[in-house]
């Protein structure tokens with residue numbers, strides 16, 4: 001169940017909107033932030049809040065790259081999978097991440113810190129090859145830069161709630 | 165109108181026609197996966213590419229996305245276009261499992277056809293294929309997602325066309341998955357259509373899975389008789405068994421689709437308990453023997469008690485031929501005419517509706533799609549006539565306003581204005597809306613009668629909130645260009661069909677155009693009303709048996725034990741009879757009690773016709789020759805290795821032929837003899853009922869013909885001065901019981917279907933929150949409902965979408981509700997208890 005604290009502002013926004021459906025992405029993100037990912041339960045909750053069916057939520061949830069229907073690490077690394085990054089070294093960025101973290105696309109590190117998700121163009125061609133970690137863009141990337149970023153994130157953040 | 169040339173042939177089409185449709189009219193079928201004439205274009209699959217050689221568009225383009233325009237020269241055979249299509253098919257086939265031999269779609273698969281026709285014969289892709297997990301989608305539809313080519317037809321039908329929200333497109337790109345959020349029965353009562361429209365074998369018909377390829381079946385055009393709409397269907401039969409139903413296109417009635425009640429209701433014809441032999445009491449005899457015995461008994465009764473001592477009940481599920489022959493039979497014998505209706509009220513309502521429908525007012529179901537204002541009175545489309553809900557939804561998608569005045573918790577798969585008012589308030593609400601939208605001067609112009617109707621009709625809504633809600637809606641009706649009134653005949657008052665017709669006349673006078681669409685209870689209610697001249701009802705017959713004036717009863721495809729409100733009383737009456745004769749194809753209760761039983765043929769075994777609620781005479785061919793399904797005789801093994809001339813269990817005959825044979829034995833010398841020719845019967849019908857005169861009696865499947873009584877002979881505005889104002893009869897201490905239909909579980913024939921039985925919901929009693937709180941009852945509590953002749957126990961459902969002052973219950977197969985003395989039923993409030 002959702003706490004009143006979380007629910008109330010959401011319900012208020014929904015009540016103020018003519019077409020509550022328009023808020024579906026916001027609601028999914030809010031629930032995702034709360035649960036860590038958009039759990040099955042969260043899909044049901046979103047459906048209830050917006051008077052939609054779970055299927056309708058699921059259609060959208062599984063369409064968007066930034067809605068996670070499975071548990072993810074504390075940091076989700078969206079590696080840009082767009083044409084410009086392809087030209088500027090996407091492959092080596094990805095390979096370096098795989099090697100360094102010991103995981104494949106869609107997987108999460110044992111300690112629960114990182115998930116790698118290649119993502120269709122993130123719009124930072126000026127920083128290519130680029131990646132997005134929890135909403136922040138990094139680039140142009142080199143193996144050294146990546147090491148620095150990941151080490152810093154790991155040392156600064158508290159350990160994840162649930163290691164997998 | 166744009167004129168263009170396709171493959172050297174010229175054609176002129178209406179503006180907005182797509183090139184793919186223009187070509188189809190020339191008989192050139194351009195390959196398509198995503199395009200479907202019922203759903204329109206979307207441009208998802210790219211297989212309809214053609215070459216535009218001259219005109220405003222040039223090069224290889226999608227013919228489903230391009231409007232036909234003047235001066236276009238199109239080639240479908242152009243090399244570049246053909247090569248393009250070939251590669252589209254190749255990439256669509258890349259992940260396809262190539263499992264045609266074990267796929268039930270094989271043989272009628274569009275993907276299979278086009279793969280071969282498109283010239284993609286050899287697989288080049290050797291990589292791994294993308295695979296999916298299938299889902300359990302319920303009783304009707306088998307899911308095999310690996311075969312999907314992402315054409316989007318299923319989702320577009322399911323959500324956009326039909327308005328249900330539990331099947332859709334999940335994931336993205338080449339992972340796109342069509343299914344539900346979780347495993348489970350599809351919620352839409354139109355779900356079976358995805359089987360018909362999926363161009364590959366993702367959705368196949370589960371009950372008939374692996375029973376044959378298309379060419380194994382005897383297939384033919386037929387009609388659905390599970391409600392009064394009469395949708396067109398295609399039957400498939402094999403091994404003496406009706407196996408599968410699909411939708412058949414009909415320009416005027418159902419378009420491309422049908423509902424699941426229609427698709428899976430036919431199993432009564434294969435029912436393992438279907439009586440297939442004639443019987444004298446419990447002893448099986450030959451049909452001829454039974455006819456002889458019946459003739460003797462009838463002659464005895466006639467001699468002893470006179471010709472009026474035998475009564476006949478026909479039914480509205482019987483075809484025109486059976487209904488007409490029964491009437492003819494009774495007339496020749498000098499008996500009372502057969503009765504087709506349960507109560508005098510029902511007879512009157514239906515007859516009024518039939519009398520008032522004329523050529524100008526009557527609209528077909530497809531025309532409803534074009535209405536911009538729909539006003540439904542006493543109608544619950546999804547439950548009473550499912551496909552009507554889809555027609556209304558198409559109007560809704562074209563921005564029509566839709567208002568439903570009905571006490572029941574009506575659900576429709578789109579937004580509409582519901583006025584949940586008690587049955588007594590239906591007419592006042594309707595006339596209030598009409599008077600609000602039509603100026604008095606319009607009535608004045610139509611003459612005295614119209615004015616009297618206008619001036620005397622009440623204009624009152626039961627409460628202020630409804631009244632306020634109607635202000636904006638009345639405004640909309642005032643501006644409407646094509647309003648249509650839909651009027652049910654089941655729960656409304658006797659006068660309502662007339663009020664609806666008069667209202668439609670006023671609307672037409674005011675708006676220039678208006679339509680009228682009645683709903684009736686069964687497939688041939690309209691036919692029964694046209695043919696029978698008697699106002700009698702089952703109730704009268706029961707009374708005559710009780711009085712002793714009727715000694716014999718003949719039922720022709722009728723089971724009054726289902727519909728008569730007082731089971732005990734009917735049973736006692738039947739027990740008193742000297743002769744109880746039943747002709748039917750159902751293992752009905754009446755059939756079990758019969759002294760003499762005659763097995764009749766179902767719709768699927770005979771050439772026949774039905775008149776739908778719009779007055780449309782429609783025709784069906786026989787799907788197969790009948791007999792006991794081989795699967796039932798051999799229990800899965802090899803059928804018996806014996807030769808015989810007849811069809812095992814194939815003794816059933818059309819009821820009208822049995823009647824003709826019977827008549828020819830009992831008729832006194834000199835009386836008319838009946839022939840067994842259908843054409844002869846039809847000439848009698850045409851002679852006795854001139855409105856049937858232009859019904860074609862061809863051997864080929866004739867086109868539908870509309871028959872309407874009215875044609876200016878009917879007195880207009882008869883309901884002037886008759887409409888009672890609502891609320892007068894509203895008492896606070898009683899609740900009126902309204903009995904309605906459910907999509908599954910109430911319609912007689914389909915309740916014999918083992919597949920529909922699996923999706924029936926448990927019967928329950930609906931009550932408004934207001935009444936429930938007064939009684940201190942809670943949702944989902946089990947309650948006892950006292951009726952005149954006993955009590956019923958069931959679950960209570962409290963719903964805020966229904967009228968206060970009313971309780972609603974389905975005439976459900978699983979509910980022994982026949983404990984009612986007479987309609988209407990009022991239940992004292994305090995008597996409904998936990």
Ligand code: SF4
Nearest residue numbers: 312313315316318362
């Ligand atoms: S499941 Fe069938 S209808 Fe639906 S998208 Fe796939 S191929 Fe088309």
Ligand code: SF4
Nearest residue numbers: 388391395423426551
């Ligand atoms: S709407 Fe009525 S006639 Fe049409 S398929 Fe359904 S049950 Fe049959």
Ligand code: FES
Nearest residue numbers: 207209210212228
């Ligand atoms: S039929 Fe034209 S793109 Fe699919």
